Amino acid sequence: MSEPGANGDYILEARGLRKSFGDLEVLKGVDFRVRSGELVFVIGPSGSGKSTLLRCFNRLEEPSAGSVVVHGVDLMARSTDINAMRRRIGMVFQSFNLYPHLRVRSNVTLALRRVLRKPRVEADRIAEAALARVGLADKADAYPSELSGGQQQRVAIARALALEPQLVLFDEPTSALDPELVGSVLTVMRDLRAAGMTMVVVSHEMRFAREAADRVVFMDDGCIVEEGSPEEIFERPRSPRLREFVAEVTR
Amino acid sequence: MDLLVETFFNLAIMREALPLLLRGVLTTLALCAVVIPLGFAGGLVLAVLGTTRSRWKRFLLACWIDFFRAVPPLVLLIFVHSGLPFAGIELTAFAAVAVAFLLNNSAYYAEIVRAGIESIGRGQREAARSTGLTATQTLTWVVLPQAVRNVLPDLLSNTIEVVKLTSIASVVALPELLYAADMARSVTYNASPIVLAAGFYLLLLWPVVRLLSRLEHRIAG
Amino acid sequence: MATPELSAWQRFVETFFRPDLLAEYSDDIALGMVVTCEVAVLVLVCGTALGLLLAYLRALRFRALNFLIVVFVDVMRALPPLVLILLFYFGLPSVGISLSSFVVLWLVLTLVLAAFAEEIFWAGMLSVRDGQWQAARSTGLGFNQTLVWVILPQAVRMTVPPLTNRAIAITKNTALGTVIGVGEILNQATTAQSFTGSATPLMMGAIAYVVLFVPVVMLGRWVETRFAWKRA
Numbered sequence: 001m002s003e004p005g006a007n008g009d010y011i012l013e014a015r016g017l018r019k020s021f022g023d024l025e026v027l028k029g030v031d032f033r034v035r036s037g038e039l040v041f042v043i044g045p046s047g048s049g050k051s052t053l054l055r056c057f058n059r060l061e062e063p064s065a066g067s068v069v070v071h072g073v074d075l076m077a078r079s080t081d082i083n084a085m086r087r088r089i090g091m092v093f094q095s096f097n098l099y100p101h102l103r104v105r106s107n108v109t110l111a112l113r114r115v116l117r118k119p120r121v122e123a124d125r126i127a128e129a130a131l132a133r134v135g136l137a138d139k140a141d142a143y144p145s146e147l148s149g150g151q152q153q154r155v156a157i158a159r160a161l162a163l164e165p166q167l168v169l170f171d172e173p174t175s176a177l178d179p180e181l182v183g184s185v186l187t188v189m190r191d192l193r194a195a196g197m198t199m200v201v202v203s204h205e206m207r208f209a210r211e212a213a214d215r216v217v218f219m220d221d222g223c224i225v226e227e228g229s230p231e232e233i234f235e236r237p238r239s240p241r242l243r244e245f246v247a248e249v250t251r
Numbered sequence: 252m253d254l255l256v257e258t259f260f261n262l263a264i265m266r267e268a269l270p271l272l273l274r275g276v277l278t279t280l281a282l283c284a285v286v287i288p289l290g291f292a293g294g295l296v297l298a299v300l301g302t303t304r305s306r307w308k309r310f311l312l313a314c315w316i317d318f319f320r321a322v323p324p325l326v327l328l329i330f331v332h333s334g335l336p337f338a339g340i341e342l343t344a345f346a347a348v349a350v351a352f353l354l355n356n357s358a359y360y361a362e363i364v365r366a367g368i369e370s371i372g373r374g375q376r377e378a379a380r381s382t383g384l385t386a387t388q389t390l391t392w393v394v395l396p397q398a399v400r401n402v403l404p405d406l407l408s409n410t411i412e413v414v415k416l417t418s419i420a421s422v423v424a425l426p427e428l429l430y431a432a433d434m435a436r437s438v439t440y441n442a443s444p445i446v447l448a449a450g451f452y453l454l455l456l457w458p459v460v461r462l463l464s465r466l467e468h469r470i471a472g
Numbered sequence: 473m474a475t476p477e478l479s480a481w482q483r484f485v486e487t488f489f490r491p492d493l494l495a496e497y498s499d500d501i502a503l504g505m506v507v508t509c510e511v512a513v514l515v516l517v518c519g520t521a522l523g524l525l526l527a528y529l530r531a532l533r534f535r536a537l538n539f540l541i542v543v544f545v546d547v548m549r550a551l552p553p554l555v556l557i558l559l560f561y562f563g564l565p566s567v568g569i570s571l572s573s574f575v576v577l578w579l580v581l582t583l584v585l586a587a588f589a590e591e592i593f594w595a596g597m598l599s600v601r602d603g604q605w606q607a608a609r610s611t612g613l614g615f616n617q618t619l620v621w622v623i624l625p626q627a628v629r630m631t632v633p634p635l636t637n638r639a640i641a642i643t644k645n646t647a648l649g650t651v652i653g654v655g656e657i658l659n660q661a662t663t664a665q666s667f668t669g670s671a672t673p674l675m676m677g678a679i680a681y682v683v684l685f686v687p688v689v690m691l692g693r694w695v696e697t698r699f700a701w702k703r704a
Contacts, residue, residue, distance in 0.1 A: 060606050087612035097607035101625045111611035114621055156607070163611060258566040259559075317693070320640075321685035322678060323647035326658050330674050333662070337487045337671035411549070412641070418552035422651060429555055442563030449555050456550035464546070467595060 010069075011036045011167055011198050012057060017066035019052055026052045028222035029066070034167070034200055039193050041209040041230075042202045044219035045245060050202040053219070054169050057200065058089045071166060087115060090160030090168035094175050096152040098144040098159075104131065105140040108159045116163075130158040134188045150181030154188055161192075168192070170201040206249050210234055218242045261443040268435035268444040275431030276451055282345075282417045282427055286352040287410060293353050294360020299390060301365055319358035325419045327351045332423045344425040348417075356413055363405045367398030404466045411459055415452070428452070488675040497664045501676045504660035505684060511574070511656065512643040515581040519642070520635070522582065523589025530594055531619065541590065548587030554648050556580045561652045577649040585642045592634050596627030633696045640692050644685060657681060 012034040019027040026049045034040050042050045055061035057068060059075055059082055068075040075085055099107050108127035112118045118126070131137050134154035144152055153173055160168055170189070174182045186208050192199065193212055203209065209216055209230060216233040218226045218241075226233065226242050234250070237243040301312050319327070332347040342350065371394050379389040399406065421430035432448035530541050560576045571579070600623050608618040650659035661677025 055606075058610055060609060083609075083612045083614050085612075086610055089610075091607075091610035093603055093607060093610075095601075095603050097601075097603035099604065099607070099622055099626070101629075110608075110621055111613055114617050115612045115614075159607075159611065254567050259563055317686060317689045318682065321644075321689045322681050323644040323658070323685075325647040325650070326661075326678055326681050329658065329662060330678055333665065334488070334671040334674040338484065415550075415552035418554045419648070421554070429552065429558070432555075433558055436558070436562055442559060442566065445555060445559045445563065449551055449559065452552060452555060453547065453550050457546060460546050460549045464591070467591070 009035045011038075011071060012200070013069045014053075014057065015067050017053065017056055017068070018064045019049075019056060019061060020064050026222055027056070027063070030219075030222070030224055032217070032224070034198060036166075036198055037196050038214045039199045039201065039212055041213040041216045042200065042219060043204070043206070043209065043216060043233075043245070043249075044225075048219045049222045050219050051171050054091075054171050054200060054202050057169055058086050058091060060091070083115065087111065087163045088166050090157075090163065090165035092153070092156050092160055092168065092170045092173050094172040096144075096149070096156045096176070098152055098155055100144055102143075103140070104136070104142050104144065104147070104155050107144065107155060108162045111159075112162060126162050127158070130162040131155070133161060133191070134158045135184070148181055149177045150184045153177065153185050157185075157188055157192075167198045167200070170199060170203065172202055172204070174203060174205055204249070206234070218245065220245070259442055259446050261441055264435075264439050264441050264443045265447045268432070268439070268447060271431045271435055272428065272444065272447055272451065275426060275428035275448070278425070278431075279414075279417050279427040282348065282420060282425070283414055285349055286356065286417065287413055289349065289353050290356025290413060291360050291406075291410075293357025294362075294364055295395075297357055297361035298364035298368060299395075301361065302368065302390070316358045316361055319354050320362070322355075324351065324355045324416055325422060327355055328419060328423060344420070344423045347423060348420045348425055352413070352416070355416075356409075359409050359412075360406070363402050363409060364395075364398060366405070367400075367402035368394060370401045371397050404463060407459065407463050407466070411456055411463065414456060418452075487671050490670055490672045493664075493668055493670055493672040494676065497660075497668075497673050497676060500660040500664060501657060501673070501680050504655060504657035504677070505680050507574075507654065508646050508656040508684065511578055511581070511646045511649065511654070514578050515585055515643060515646070516639055518578075518582045519585025520589050520639070522586035524593055526586060526590040527593035527597060528619065530590070531597060532615075545587040545590055548584050549591075553580055553584050553642075553645050554651065556584070557648055557652060573649065573652040573654045576652060577646065577654050581642055581645055584645075585639065588638045588642070589635060592631045592638065593627065596629075596631040597623055599630050600626045629699055632699045633692075636692045636695045640685070640688055643688075644681075647681075657684075 010033045012032070014030065014032040017027050017030040017032070018025070028049075030049075030053055032053065042053065044050050052061055056063045056066075057070070059068070063076070066076075070085060070089060073080055073085060075082065098104075099110070102110065105124060105127050108130055109118075109120075109123040112123040112126060113120065128137060128140060131140055134157050136151060136154055136158065139147060139151060139155070144155065147155065153176075157168075157173075173189070174185050177185065182205070186205065189199070189201070189208075190212060201209075201213075211230075213230050215227060216230050217224055218233060218239075220241050226237065226239050233242065234246055237246050297312060297316065301309060303309060328348060328351040331342065331351045332344065335342065335347075375393055375397065376389055379393040380386075384392065417427055418429040420427050421433060424430065426434075428448050428451055429445075432444040435444035436442060526541050526545075530538055557576060557580050560571065560580055561573060564571060564576075597619075604622055604626065605618060608622040613621065646654075646656055647658045649656050650662060653659065657677050657680045661673045661680075664673035664676075665671065
């Protein structure tokens with residue numbers, strides 16, 4: 001495995017990504033790069049391929065063509081241990097996907113113990129630290145079903161953080177939450193941003209995008225239509241499609 | 252390889268045994284035509300009786316059902332066929348099978364229908380009663396039709412089991428499919444008739460098993 | 473047999489509960505219970521394990537293998553176990569494979585239970601939402617690790633009630649062993665019946681089954697309510 005930064009400053013570099021489901025082409029050749037420490041926001045109408053793109057970044061979705069390089073490692077190469085790479089790429093899902101049969105602590109420690117083979121004491125210590133980071137140190141013994149949606153999503157973030165990822169992918173992390181619970185999740189993401197975590201976020205939280213993103217990428221119909229700083233995207237959209245979309249979501 | 256074909260797929264022997272087996276198929280079908288409706292009707296009765304408010308009656312009913320679910324059907328059959336004559340009750344093989352199957356199958360059907368009835372929310376019952384239907388009318392026209400629909404895969408699965416179970420009638424010399432096949436086997440000293448019988452069972456039940464499998468997965472998914 | 477002086481009750485006792493026969497054949501029936509339990513336990517363990525293995529192989533999603541598994545499962549679900557028992561017992565010796573009646577009974581019931589168990593495990597695995605796979609894989613867990621630590625523990629809850637019921641039904645099929653002379657309860661009872669010309673041993677056999685299986689059926693009932701959880 002290569003050293004961090006071996007691929008210039010880019011922690012993630014995808015080229016010419018294509019993905020088809022049968023006849024339906026969802027990604028039509030996407031180039032996407034993320035610098036270390038960057039927070040990149042991906043916006044676009046539903047069905048534009050945002051989530052599929054995100055899932056290609058850790059190969060939960062198998063790209064039909066193209067390359068994904070994370071930390072200088074080609075994810076598509078046969079010799080790459082994809083499970084080892086996935087540990088370094090955290091992912092947070094719209095529907096949380098916490099394991100309902102495990103307590104919060106075990107949700108966080110499962111990969112630490114089964115993949116990294118860390119002893120229980122050490123795994124528990126890491127889990128408690130990760131849970132403290134998302135403000136849920138006191139919920140370690142609860143089951144997911146005993147938590148609110150916002151708390152569940154923060155546990156999911158802790159589960160990703162516990163593996164010390166160099167990059168975290170957020171797939172519509174607040175879409176399944178009641179409005180009053182969104183804030184607590186965004187606060188955690190803001191803290192992560194302040195701590196210098198590299199993040200790619202697919203989300204409809206435009207206000208958060210404006211305030212926190214380094215760069216916003218607008219996708220439509222399987223292509224990247226426009227990208228730039230939040231000001232450029234939201235204040236001075238160039239393409240008619242983006243203008244339409246911004247008008248729609250900020251109404 | 253030749254030996255394998257000779258033992259299990261001897262076409263000459265199969266051809267010879269075919270008329271006997273076809274008569275066996277007819278007997279099996281006749282048996283099914285009697286025991287399936289009988290068992291289902293018995294199950295419906297037990298399940299409806301089970302909706303009583305009396306704890307006592309419910310307990311007795313549960314004991315009855317559990318008893319007949321606990322006794323293996325073959326044991327029940329042999330008891331009815333060979334045990335009851337000692338008490339002066341002589342039954343033909345067919346009648347013995349019908350009685351044993353009624354006792355066994357109705358217990359299983361009853362459990363399934365009960366689960367179906369329990370799956371219908373109180374709202375349905377209350378709505379029906381609010382329009383002036385009696386308790387019996389509510390059960391007949393509102394609850395049972397939905398209940399049966401909800402547990403259709405289980406009913407189908409149990410019915411497959413009943414059809415398969417008819418093969419134990421061979422033990423009391425009722426000339427159904429398996430009995431015919433085993434007769435042919437003992438005469439020819441060759442297992443091919445049983446393979447042929449297996450073929451008939453597959454012909455009869457495989458489509459139903461496929462259908463059931465699809466129903467089950469649709470509900471799970 | 474029955475003399476007119478006997479009351480109906482006495483006649484009933486004389487037919488089904490003759491004290492001398494109860495004493496004489498209780499050892500045989502007890503022996504039969506041991507054999508029944510032996511077959512039942514062996515079938516339960518092997519059948520469930522084989523079913524789980526088949527469900528695992530099916531989860532790997534190799535086309536040809538899946539086809540074979542589905543055919544095996546369908547055939548085992550469609551054929552009466554007694555047909556298989558006769559086929560194995562009378563057919564296999566002709567091709568040089570001689571299995572004892574005990575082994576034939578064990579083998580057939582194991583295969584049948586495995587088929588049903590595979591279907592049940594597979595349905596349970598399908599019932600776990602895709603997100604669980606994705607979440608586990610995204611943290612670097614491999615296929616097997618995800619299956620063992622995340623999917624199966626959740627699937628098992630769904631599978632316990634149907635599997636229990638199916639297992640009970642199939643262990644009761646141990647009675648079919650009597651047809652090929654396995655010395656289980658029914659076999660002991662019918663042998664004694666033909667020997668004594670009395671229905672008492674049959675009644676003893678029936679009672680032995682009730683003693684063995686009523687607790688099991690009640691356990692099944694309990695398991696059904698215990699595991700009946702609302703799916704979120």
